[in-house]
Amino acid sequence: TIRFNQTKQHKFIDEDQSVIEYTNGNMIAIKLKPLPRKFTVRYFNDNGTVQVKEVSLDMFTSVQYVINHLIHLHFDPNEEFLNHSAPDPFTLFWCYTSQPEEEHMLSPFKYMSDQSVPRDEGENKVQLILKRHKSLYGTNIWDEREPIVFADENNKDIVSATFNKLVEYATSTEDSNFREIFLLCYQSYSTAEELLHKLIERYHTPMDMLFSDSNKIKLRVCVFVKYWLSTSYEVPSEEVVEKIEDFVKNVVGRELPEVAATLMSTQREVKPKFYFYRKDSLPQGKMRQVLNMTLLDVDPIDFAQQVTLIAFNIFKKIKHTEFFKTAWEKEPEKAKNIVALVEDANDLTKKVMTSILVNEKLKDRAKTLAYFIKVALCLMEIRNYHHMLSIHSAIANISVTRLRFTFEALGKKSKQDYQTIEHFWSFDQNFKNYRDTLRKGECPCIPAIPVILGDIIHNEEVPLRNEAGKINYSRARVLHSNVDMVQRYQSAEYPIKDHPAARAVISDIPRLGEKECYALSQDVLPRNGTEEKDAGSTSMGKRFSHFRDTLNLG
Structure with a gap:
């Protein structure tokens, strides 16, 4: 090989001469060079004419190169196609001359030698067919002028x-x-x-x-x-x-x-992307154990942690594609985790409203309301803003807020805490207080999914493409900011232990629909009423007395 590289003298070995005879016993490099293969190529033009050429092709080049070679050197397509170098708008096929209707397409990205193009069978020769076709994916990337x-x-x-x-x-x-x-x-x-x-x-x-x-x-x-x-x-x-x-x-x-x-050898990598992990900032659960535990026996922090543990197991499974094209509304089967998380939040809202409204005595309604205010603050402390919003939505629902005497019966601390919750979820400047807190990036955290979905729905109002047919890329940046935030928070698990007794109580909380809650609220405090009645004495209250028994609220 060294001698061959030094001399650069290429000599052909005759077919009928042995290699040993040629070298005279000396060391010499042998270079095998495949000869081109001759083909008849038929090119079908747009105007219906067919051009036929005899060409010699190197079988150790890609089909795409062969197509380019044929187009540039042997045929004369329209000028606009001369710079094409990717698979469209031309495709190469092979067939036997005896069976021209049986065309076999060649992959443009493989070498000719790798595609099992058969040998000629006597007079039944192999010919190539070059055709122009329309791409499924529009204009070739090298011909894009926009x-x-x-x-x-x-x-x-x-x-x-x-x-x-x-x-x-x-x-x-x-x-x-x-x-x-x-x-x-x-x-x-x-x-x-x-x-x-x-x-x-x-x-x-x-x-x-x-x-x-x-x-x-x-x-x-x-x-x-x-x-x-x-x-x-x-x-x-x-x-x-x-x-x-x-x-x-x-x-x-x-x-x-x-x-x-x-x-x-590239492997898919799942890299943690969380912002600022603050495991030490999370309060510890009380893990209180009580025989025949009732709702109010569950410590507020245990309630908050157990619903968070359930929600995070759903939250971490959300795929980024679930946020595309408002799938949770139009094609819910493509956004199963988002739908499940929204339903979980709605379920908690109904449970909170029901738990407050079915109480027989005003003082018990105030006590239960104060309990859920504490739970909401605990959710805020452990950064489960998704469920915190659910409880705020329940308390802010007209069925609950119209019970003004129940709110008046709250203690001073509970009233201050509720003001804190209302301030946090103020609609001013599109939830500015909540967004400022979220911007700190502290983990673990479950962001309020309804707020994210609202942002994406608003973003979807911008047309996907403008009047010129171009993609409105600003939509992608807004979508990315929301989805990327979700993925970052998915990376940080909550260090929460399961509390079976508390979870069982939470699971058994009954829930009424919004219409039933409002009917019960009106029964307790009729329109223009001057006092709230005992729920047990009203028709709706009697109807749902079994809910009080389930909650052991008296």
């Missing part, structure tokens, strides 16, 4: 762009924040299949591009694919993973073997 619209010259935040341009930017920029937002949100306006298709298009650079520029883009595409495979945002389907592996092995592996080896 520019990206940025906020302004100084602010490079993308306002709108086509999907082609977003993929191009994602494989050109070093902005990791953009890449993160893109990968988190792209499924809200595209699919994994389309993303892979566009990445492969991007990898196959135009033939007239400088090698250094082409190689840089190919490496950027590989870096993006690696990040995509390793991200915790999604697990691509088996079909997509197989296509990625096929592309990496048969295309990248031929040109950049070391890069391909790295990509093939």
Whole structure:
């Protein structure tokens, strides 16, 4: 080999001469070079004509390269297609001359030698067919002419762009924040299949591009694919993973073997992303054990911790795609965890309202109301804002707030605590007080899901695409800020122990519907009434007396 490299003298060995005879017993390098294979190629033009050429093709090149070679050197398509270098708009097939109707499509990303193109069978020769077809994914990424619209010259935040341009930017920029937002949100306006298709298009650079520029883009595409495979945002389907592996092995592996080896070994990583973990800041549960435990026997902090433990087990399972296209409303089967968490919150709201309203005596209603005010503060302390909002919603419901004598019977401390809760959940400036607290990023935490869903619904009012057909990318940033926050809080588990006795009591709390609660409230305090009646003496109160028995409220 050394001698061969030094002399650079290439000599052909005759077919009928032995290698030993040729070398005269000396050490010499043998280089095997596959000869091109001759094919008849039929090109079907748009105008219905067929062009036929005899060509010699290197079987150790990709089909995509062969297509480019045929288009540029042998046929004369429309000028607008001359720069195409990705799979569309041309496809290559093979067939036997005796069976021209049986066409076999060749993968554009595999080498000719890897696709089992058969040998000629005597007069029954193999011919190639080149056809133009329409891509399922629109304009080729290298033919995209619509520019990206940025906020302004100084602010490079993308306002709108086509999907082609977003993929191009994602494989050109070093902005990791953009890449993160893109990968988190792209499924809200595209699919994994389309993303892979566009990445492969991007990898196959135009033939007239400088090698250094082409190689840089190919490496950027590989870096993006690696990040995509390793991200915790999604697990691509088996079909997509197989296509990625096929592309990496048969295309990248031929040109950049070391890069391909790295990509093939990439593992999905789930990295904790929490902000500021404050395990020490959580109050300890009392874990009180009482024979025949009733609702008011459960310490408020134990109540708060047990409902938090249940909710967090649902919260941590929420997938980022559940927030796309308001799925929890339109396609609830695609947002099962969000739906479950909302139902859990609504269930707690009904339980709190029912527990307050079914009390027979005013003092007992005030006592139960004061109890849930304490629970709400405990939820605030352990940063379960989701259930804190549920209890606030229950107390702020008209069925409860109209019982003014019950509120007047609260102690001074309970009244102050309730003012704290109301201030925290003030609607002023779109829940500013709550959002300021959440912005501190202390974990563990369950954010108020209804507030997040409200933000996303408001964001969905912005059209997905503008009048020019470009994607409104500002929607992606808003969606990302909410989903990323959820994922960060999902990373930090609550160090809470199960309290079976307390959980059983909470589970057994009865719940009435909103209409029934309001009817019971009116029975206790009729409109323009001057005092609240004992619930046990009213028709509705008698009807739901068994609820008081369940709660042991007397």
